[in-house]
Amino acid sequence: MSGKRILLVISGGIAAFKALELVRLLRRQGCGVTCVLTDNGGQFVTPLSLQALSESKVYTDLFSLTDESEMGHIQLSRAADLLVVAPATANILAKMAGGLADDLASTVLLATDKPVLVAPAMNVRMWLHPATRANMATLKQRGVHVVEPTEGAMACNEFGPGRLAEPPEIAAAIAALLAPGAKPLAGRHALVTSGPTHEPIDPVRYIANRSSGKQGHAIAAALAALGARVTLVAGPVSVPDPAGVTVRRVETAAQMLDACQSALPADIAVFAAAVADWRVEQAATGKIKKQPGAAPPALALIPNPDILATIAAAGPLRPQLVVGFAAETDDLMANAQGKLTRKNADWIVANDVSPETGIMGGAENAVHIVSAAGIETWPRLAKDDVARRLAQRIADALGYGGVIAHWFGSPDTSR
Numbered sequence: 001m002s003g004k005r006i007l008l009v010i011s012g013g014i015a016a017f018k019a020l021e022l023v024r025l026l027r028r029q030g031c032g033v034t035c036v037l038t039d040n041g042g043q044f045v046t047p048l049s050l051q052a053l054s055e056s057k058v059y060t061d062l063f064s065l066t067d068e069s070e071m072g073h074i075q076l077s078r079a080a081d082l083l084v085v086a087p088a089t090a091n092i093l094a095k096m097a098g099g100l101a102d103d104l105a106s107t108v109l110l111a112t113d114k115p116v117l118v119a120p121a122m123n124v125r126m127w128l129h130p131a132t133r134a135n136m137a138t139l140k141q142r143g144v145h146v147v148e149p150t151e152g153a154m155a156c157n158e159f160g161p162g163r164l165a166e167p168p169e170i171a172a173a174i175a176a177l178l179a180p181g182a183k184p185l186a187g188r189h190a191l192v193t194s195g196p197t198h199e200p201i202d203p204v205r206y207i208a209n210r211s212s213g214k215q216g217h218a219i220a221a222a223l224a225a226l227g228a229r230v231t232l233v234a235g236p237v238s239v240p241d242p243a244g245v246t247v248r249r250v251e252t253a254a255q256m257l258d259a260c261q262s263a264l265p266a267d268i269a270v271f272a273a274a275v276a277d278w279r280v281e282q283a284a285t286g287k288i289k290k291q292p293g294a295a296p297p298a299l300a301l302i303p304n305p306d307i308l309a310t311i312a313a314a315g316p317l318r319p320q321l322v323v324g325f326a327a328e329t330d331d332l333m334a335n336a337q338g339k340l341t342r343k344n345a346d347w348i349v350a351n352d353v354s355p356e357t358g359i360m361g362g363a364e365n366a367v368h369i370v371s372a373a374g375i376e377t378w379p380r381l382a383k384d385d386v387a388r389r390l391a392q393r394i395a396d397a398l399g400y401g402g403v404i405a406h407w408f409g410s411p412d413t414s415r
């Protein structure tokens with residue numbers, strides 16, 4: 001981070017005082033910090049405090065003649081390596097999403113050609129309001145990096161998501177973005193499911209399927225290799241844990257859904273697990289014994305929760321990109337397209353798992369990427385290669401490819 005230049009925009013939230021600590025942390029790591037304070041930000045922290053800690057002039061006014069002659073707003077927006085908005089109010093996020101430029105902060109943010117990181121902070125209702133949700137979705141789609149707010153008691157005596165992330169966390173996100181060779185998914189959180197689920201019949205028997213977890217685990221590894229923080233929710237598998245990935249081990253579909261919900265918020269969700277559609281209504285608490293001459297027990301099945309559809313309908317917590325898998329033996333494309341709309345997924349990765357393909361449990365996969373834009377058919381590839389290609393496509397879709405390539409050089413697309 002040493003020698004990097006940060007333009008820090010401080011907007012008018014109650015958490016603006018934490019910007020002072022952030023400036024101190026960044027200076028200690030050798031960054032140059034220039035502050036832009038909004039008028040309302042100036043109600044919470046003084047330019048003098050920021051100037052003392054940053055050891056630099058603090059900019060507040062778009063129409064200050066001296067500022068324009070010393071360093072105009074366009075130059076200010078370009079002189080930094082990274083623009084950081086912390087805290088980011090609902091107001092400034094709305095202005096960024098709408099392209100407004102009615103003060104120095106919003107003008108600089110619109111004029112910049114540099115990457116932008118926002119650390120939102122606001123009342124829980126403001127954060128969960130559909131307008132803020134839509135603004136955040138727009139900003140993420142354009143490649144703006146986000147340090148998500150945390151959950152907890154707020155200054156306004158309410159509880160929920162909306163608290164500014166702590167300054168060390170924001171400083172770490174800045175460091176990740178500024179690291180040489182920073183990866184296209186740096187700062188993103190990806191949730192991946194993998195493997196089968198086991199639905200108990202009794203303490204020793206269960207309903208399962210032939211999924212090995214090879215494809216889901218490879219996707220988790222490939223997303224991590226592109227810099228994402230990855231939570232892998234894995235059913236019972238024998239493949240090793242991918243390096244650098246947080247693994248949550250589960251057995252049943254209900255546990256998998258719980259683990260997925262508690263991993264949110266996530267920017268990306270890839271549901272590669274082969275989740276059992278049904279479970280035994282009442283699993284026996286003791287081993288069911290074979291009785292001489294008696295008929296085999298009848299298993300009454302009930303539907304399992306639909307993890308893909310539930311997370312894709314998670315309202316404000318819906319990941320920006322939701323990818324489901326369709327493993328089919330018949331009518332692959334029709335089933336995949338039906339699944340795409342029925343479950344509100346963004347993409348379905350469709351594969352034919354008929355026994356003669358050798359795909360279920362095998363080392364290779366032949367997939368079609370089904371989305372609203374159409375169907376893309378990939379050649380039969382090793383599951384690792386499918387995973388790398390999918391991860392790169394995800395990075396491109398989230399818009400980082402362009403922004404980061406502009407700044408750090410082209411991403412490696414040779415894989």
Ligand SMILES: Cc1cc2nc3c(=O)[nH]c(=O)nc-3n(C[C@H](O)[C@H](O)[C@H](O)COP(=O)(O)O)c2cc1C
Nearest residue numbers: 011012013014015038040041089090091092121122
């Ligand atoms: C005491 C107080 C605390 C506030 N805290 C926040 C906050 O944490 N987040 C937020 O989005 N707005 C907050 N606001 C409202 C903003 O100050 C207001 O929307 C303002 O227009 C933001 O201007 P700016 O984005 O140009 O700085 C607060 C207002 C007051 C009076």
